[in-house]
Amino acid sequence: MAEVLYKYLPEHSVPMCFELIKTNRVHLKIVNERVTRHGDYRRELDGRHVITVNYSQNPYRFLITLIHEIAHLVAFERYGRSIKPHGDEWKLTFQRLMVPFIRPEIFPPSLLSLVARHFRNPKASSDTDATLALALKQFDPENDKHYVFEIPFGSTFRIHNGKIFKKIALRTKRFECLELHSGKTYLFNPNAEVELLSN
Known part of the structure; x- marks a missing residue:
């Protein structure tokens, strides 16, 4: 597994x-990219702890996601199943597990201070921290995706x-966006990744 x-x-x-x-006896599965989440944790009926993490060529996002999901497991085991998934117990556990990784041997200088700041009060997703999400994106392979907050108003x-x-x-x-086919408006989180079309 280590290899x-x-x-x-x-x-x-x-x-x-x-x-x-x-x-923590984790059964780790690395899966194809899912749009709605970077990873998840579940306890199977046989008691196995299964964590799935999206395949990613960005090692820093992979690390944060893996520790996020292990924090769910540890928090549920320590505080019981009735806690909120991203409540205070989970936040405390996530912080405690992540602190040993916030080091210059692990994160490059451009990320280190942003990761340290984020983990003073971690969110349910690193994507909701616009500054950290943008910094992490720099380590993704080249693609044609943009964050909604980056594109100009009036863009499609x-x-x-x-x-x-x-x-x-x-x-x-959040950003209000008009779906052109139906005419309905939808709200997008600032860090939703989209493909910018030429207007």
């Missing part, structure tokens, strides 16, 4: 990750299912 992890994680994080996987864009939208307004923290 496999070197393909997905920052090199100096592998021994600690392998220890967490072993100690396509999402993963082929639907085409026009960005029209900002509503508090």
Whole structure:
């Protein structure tokens, strides 16, 4: 297992990750990219702890996702199944598990301070931290995706299912976008990844 992890994680994080996987008896599955989530955790009926993480060529996103999911397992085991999935117990557990990884041997200088800041009060998804999400994106392979917050108002864009939208307004923290086929408006999180179309 440790040899496999070197393909997905920052090199100096592998021994600690392998220890967490072993100690918590995690059955880790690396799966094809899912649009709605980077990873998930579930406890099977036979008691096995199954964690899936999206295949990613970005080792830093992979690491944060893996520790996020292990934190669910550890928090549920420690505090019981009735806790909120991203409540205070999970946040505390995620912080505690992540602190040993916030080191210059693991994260490059451009990410290190942003990761440290994020983990003062971690969110349900690193994607909701716009600054961190944008910094992480720099380590993704080249693609034609943009975040909704980056594109100009009035621009049209396509999402993963082929639907085409026009960005029209900002509503508090989310962007109001018009679906061109139906004429309905939808709200997008700032860090939704979309394909910008030429206008």
